[in-house]
Amino acid sequence: MASGAAGEAGRQLWAALNHLVRGRPEEGSSAVATGEAELVSLSRAPDDEERARALSAILLRRAEQDAVFQAGLAQWQQQARTLGTGPGETHNTISGGTQRSPVLQGRDFSGITFNGPVERPTE
Template identity: 55%
Template structure:
C-alpha cells in the first residue's frame, strides 16, 4: 500500500515512473475469471483515482481491488507478483534515514546512507593533536 501511494505521488524517479506504467498496463489487461464468479473491479477505477489524488485511502482501495482480482484471475496474479518483485527495488522514501553531525572534531571518514550490508572500513588512527591539553600545559607561576 505504501509503495502504491509513493509511486502514484511520483516517488522513485524514472524507475518509479516505469513501475507505475507497468502496473497501469497490468491493470488494463482483460479480466480472466471463471464462469459463475461475481463481477469484481479490474482495478482501473481505483488506479485512476489514486493517480489523480495520491493518498493512503485510495492506495488501500487499489490494494484491495488488486488482491481480489489476483484471487480470481490466475494470469493477473502471476503478472502482479512479477510486477511487485520488480517494483520493490524502487526507493520510495519509506524508511528514510536522517543523519546529523555537529560540533566536535572528527578524524575519521563519516559515511551516511541507508541499507548498507557487508561493508567494512579500516581507518588510520587520528593524528596527534598539536595543541597542548590540560595535562601537558605549562605550569602557572
Template identity: 55%
Template sequence: MDPVSVTLLVALAGGAGGEVGKQAWTSLGALVRRPFRHTGESHQIRTMSSGEAELVALQQTPADPAMAQALSTALAVRAALDPDFQAGLQQWQEQARLVRTGDGETHNEISGGTFNGAVLQGRDFNGLTFDTPPTPRTTP
C-alpha cells in the same frame, strides 16, 4: 500472495523513484487493463472491480492512502480470481520493490576531525553485540 503495499502505491502514484518508478506505475496500469481470465463464476466478475477505476483515482489524488488501500484491495481480489493476473501482479511486485521510494530513507555522514574506534552506519539494526572494548580517549 502479499497485498500490494499502500505505501508503495502512494509513492509510485506521487512520482517517487524517478524514471524507474514511472515505469513501474505504467506497467501496473498495463497489467490492470489486461482482460480478465477468471476462474470464478461470471456473476463475481460483473460485481468486482478490475482495479482500473482505483488506479485512476489514486493517480488523481496520489497522496490519499485511502485511494491506495482501495487499489490494493481491488488488486488482491482480482488476483484471487484470476491466476494469470496473480502471476503478473507477483512479478510486478518483485520488480516494484526495487524502486527506491524514500520510505525509511537514511543518510549517514562522517566528516572532519579525527576518530578513534569503530563506526557503524546503516539503517534498521537489531540484535547487535559489540565485544570490543572502547578505545580509550586521549586528550590533546
C-alpha cells in the same frame, strides 16, 4: 509508489501497473472489479493513502480470482522491490566508535519512533 513516481523507475513502475490493471481478466474469472477506477482515482491524488488502500484491496481480490493477473501482480511487485520507487541510491556506512543508540540503515523511512530509554555513555 504513486507519490514517489517522480523518478524514471517510478514512472516505469506506474506504467507497468497501469498496463497490468487494464489487461483483460482471465477467461472464466469471476473478477468483477478490475481496479481501473481505483487506479485512476489514485493517479488524481497520489498522496491519498485511502485511495492507495482501496486500489490495493481491489488488486488483491482480483488476484485471488484470476491466476494470470496474480502472476502478473507478483512479477510487478518483484520489479517494484528491485527498482524501488524513488530517485538515487543509498550507501550506508557506520565507522568509528560504539553506537549507543539504535542505528537504522536503509532508504525512504517514515513514521519511525524509538521509545526506549536513552543510553548515556559512562565516563
